[in-house]
Amino acid sequence: MDFLTIIQLLDSTVRLATPLLLACLAGLFSERAGIFDIGLEGKMLMAAFFSAAVAAVTGNVWLGLLAGIGSSLLLAGLHGVASITFRGNQLISGVAINFLAAGMTVLIAQDWFQQGGRTPSLIGGGRFTPFDLPFAESLSGVPGLGPVYAELLSGHSILVYIAFLAVPATWWVLFRTRFGLRLRAVGENPAAVDTAGVSVVGLRYAAVLICGLLCGIAGAYLATALQAGFVKDMTAGRGFIALAALIFAKWRPWHAMGACLLFGLLQAVALRFQNIELGGITIPVQAMDALPYVLTVVILAGFVGKAIPPRAGGEPYVKER
Amino acid sequence: MEKMPKWADVVLIPLISLILAALLSALVILGIGEDPVAAVKLMVDGALGSTYGWGYTLYYATNFMFTGLAVAVAAHAGLFNIGGEGQAMLGGLGVAVICLFIPWPHWSLALIFAALGAGLFGAAWAAIPAYLQAKRGSHIVITTIMFNFIAAAVLNYVLVNLLRPEGSMDPATARFPETVHLPSLHELLAPVGIAFSKSAPANVSLLVAIGACLFVWLLIWRTPLGYEIRSLGKSEPAARYAGISSVRTIMIAMLISGALAGMMAVNNVMGEAERLVLNATEGAGFIGIAVALMGRNHPFGVFLAAILFGFLYQGGAELALWTSIPRELIVVIQALVILFTGALDNMVRMPLERVFLAMRKGQN
Numbered sequence: 001m002d003f004l005t006i007i008q009l010l011d012s013t014v015r016l017a018t019p020l021l022l023a024c025l026a027g028l029f030s031e032r033a034g035i036f037d038i039g040l041e042g043k044m045l046m047a048a049f050f051s052a053a054v055a056a057v058t059g060n061v062w063l064g065l066l067a068g069i070g071s072s073l074l075l076a077g078l079h080g081v082a083s084i085t086f087r088g089n090q091l092i093s094g095v096a097i098n099f100l101a102a103g104m105t106v107l108i109a110q111d112w113f114q115q116g117g118r119t120p121s122l123i124g125g126g127r128f129t130p131f132d133l134p135f136a137e138s139l140s141g142v143p144g145l146g147p148v149y150a151e152l153l154s155g156h157s158i159l160v161y162i163a164f165l166a167v168p169a170t171w172w173v174l175f176r177t178r179f180g181l182r183l184r185a186v187g188e189n190p191a192a193v194d195t196a197g198v199s200v201v202g203l204r205y206a207a208v209l210i211c212g213l214l215c216g217i218a219g220a221y222l223a224t225a226l227q228a229g230f231v232k233d234m235t236a237g238r239g240f241i242a243l244a245a246l247i248f249a250k251w252r253p254w255h256a257m258g259a260c261l262l263f264g265l266l267q268a269v270a271l272r273f274q275n276i277e278l279g280g281i282t283i284p285v286q287a288m289d290a291l292p293y294v295l296t297v298v299i300l301a302g303f304v305g306k307a308i309p310p311r312a313g314g315e316p317y318v319k320e321r
Numbered sequence: 322m323e324k325m326p327k328w329a330d331v332v333l334i335p336l337i338s339l340i341l342a343a344l345l346s347a348l349v350i351l352g353i354g355e356d357p358v359a360a361v362k363l364m365v366d367g368a369l370g371s372t373y374g375w376g377y378t379l380y381y382a383t384n385f386m387f388t389g390l391a392v393a394v395a396a397h398a399g400l401f402n403i404g405g406e407g408q409a410m411l412g413g414l415g416v417a418v419i420c421l422f423i424p425w426p427h428w429s430l431a432l433i434f435a436a437l438g439a440g441l442f443g444a445a446w447a448a449i450p451a452y453l454q455a456k457r458g459s460h461i462v463i464t465t466i467m468f469n470f471i472a473a474a475v476l477n478y479v480l481v482n483l484l485r486p487e488g489s490m491d492p493a494t495a496r497f498p499e500t501v502h503l504p505s506l507h508e509l510l511a512p513v514g515i516a517f518s519k520s521a522p523a524n525v526s527l528l529v530a531i532g533a534c535l536f537v538w539l540l541i542w543r544t545p546l547g548y549e550i551r552s553l554g555k556s557e558p559a560a561r562y563a564g565i566s567s568v569r570t571i572m573i574a575m576l577i578s579g580a581l582a583g584m585m586a587v588n589n590v591m592g593e594a595e596r597l598v599l600n601a602t603e604g605a606g607f608i609g610i611a612v613a614l615m616g617r618n619h620p621f622g623v624f625l626a627a628i629l630f631g632f633l634y635q636g637g638a639e640l641a642l643w644t645s646i647p648r649e650l651i652v653v654i655q656a657l658v659i660l661f662t663g664a665l666d667n668m669v670r671m672p673l674e675r676v677f678l679a680m681r682k683g684q685n
Contacts, residue, residue: 082664093664103652110647111353290474293467300459
């Protein structure tokens with residue numbers, strides 16, 4: 001494998017890791033506040049459709065992004081109402097949201113565009129275009145670091161940079177602000193937060209809505225930057241891979257980035273090579289597909305360091321017992 | 322004192338949830354510019370108006386009975402088995418191995434062993450998440466979700482690399498031999514003089530599914546094991562105090578649950594397709610969640626809810642055929658049913674409890 005192939009592989013890793021990373025950070029906020037969210041997939045799918053649909057109609061990708069975030073926030077609000085206000089089962093609510101998105105996107109797409117559940121292909125201003133870092137062009141001639149800067153780091157869509165900047169931002173919010181401290185506390189011991197006079201309900205809603213915002217960006221990235229338009233079920237399990245990455249990272253932002261890059265690399269390798277020959281043994285492409293899930297189960301099993309979720313995760317908070 | 326009479330809990334709440342889901346679905350149909358009344362008429366005609374329609378409705382219902390029972394048994398133990406899809410996929414593999422590699426003299430013998438094989442493969446696929454939950458405390462919802470994806474990869478590998486007949490491009494097994502063909506309802510009912518549609522896929526596995534409903538009822542409410550499962554589901558510390566081993570009970574409940582989900586393959590793989598294809602389960606494992614929620618985890622409720630969802634599936638297919646409403650409408654309805662009967666249960670329950678309390682005060 002030559003240098004250029006490696007650069008290209010890593011480049012595609014960054015692209016494929018971006019939606020995983022955004023969804024993973026989304027889940028991080030929600031689960032750190034004690035709200036399990038297996039509806040990341042559904043929120044991303046809904047945002048993917050609405051961003052592509054609005055971008056296709058208006059020709060403006062920024063309006064598309066807003067529409068995607070709006071639709072994702074709506075589903076996040078529904079999850080909040082079900083799991084915070086009505087103290088319902090958070091897992092069941094997540095399942096319902098996934099199905100709701102899978103069905104509604106196709107239904108509305110068929111009604112609006114009559115193209116068998118897809119949106120028209122996005123052209124021109126309807127897509128996020130590559131964003132060149134300064135001096136990328138002139139530095140590309142420098143041997144070694146030049147191609148790394150020009151090919152690998154530069155030339156992604158703006159959302160890629162937002163996703164990677166969201167990692168230190170998440171870390172800062174969660175571990176260096178009062179809001180973050182309270183948010184983490186509400187996921188560990190809501191009664192203590194309540195006793196301190198801070199609203200458990202308010203904090204949890206805030207966390208769920210931040211989750212919706214990030215899922216919205218993830219979905220918009222899928223439909224308007226990574227690909228040019230929405231197709232049925234285009235998230236293809238990415239929400240669950242993000243969930244896996246979240247557990248793999250043990251609910252920590254920097255580790256989440258590592259896990260998403262690893263899973264992105266696996267996807268990139270599976271896309272580029274079909275079966276891989278390693279010292280006479282052929283690794284089938286299906287093994288690459290299954291690897292993120294297998295790794296997550298191994299981590300969950302606690303054989304390689306134990307993954308301990310936030311203590312109050314999944315339990316609705318009842319003020320008085 | 323109970324806040325509500327039992328009938329309200331068992332009948333009224335699911336009914337109100339169902340009506341809410343139906344109303345919202347009607348709004349969705351209106352929203353995409355179609356007539357909900359005409360749509361319902363078309364669905365009833367298409368799914369229940371002929372023995373052909375019934376044949377499809379009952380075929381789908383058979384799948385959903387197995388996966389619904391699977392979710393229900395796990396739920397009684399306080400476990401949410403979201404992995405019915407993967408377990409049913411592996412069950413299909415079990416059926417395929419048994420039907421392809423053993424020359425069966427008669428379908429009845431093949432049916433018994435295929436059901437056992439499907440159950441065994443499904444249970445095996447549930448065993449690892451169950452063990453991890455029981456022994457290491459790994460959350461079973463996450464592990465079973467992961468195992469759904471791993472199952473899809475395994476099935477893909479086996480079909481493409483191992484079981485695909487030579488020269489075939491299609492990732493599917495060869496056709497099963499003629500001797501393991503399961504009699505359809507047409508062949509079963511013809512000797513009794515009832516004319517049932519020839520081309521509908523409902524087959525003898527319907528009886529197996531009804532048998533499974535009876536089995537689950539006996540297991541849960543008439544055996545010591547069922548008592549242990551329910552105790553564990555109600556309160557783990559109490560169960561442990563009563564000397565019930567939580568590890569053993571979790572393992573057994575999940576193995577039974579996985580086996581039930583796996584046995585669905587007898588219907589869709591052996592009874593209908595007569596070969597194993599890549600997407601044989603078609604999401605039936607997930608519909609089991611809606612069916613179990615709707616049926617309040619009771620086998621009779623699961624039976625009724627499975628028929629309701631069978632009707633929705635067949636009716637939805639008819640809608641997609643005759644109108645511009647896509648099949649995904651069913652996915653939306655399914656989502657709304659899960660939402661109202663599952664996640665938003667308290668939204669219906671809380672006001673209703675208040676009404677019943679007020680009524681009781683009025684009487685005293």
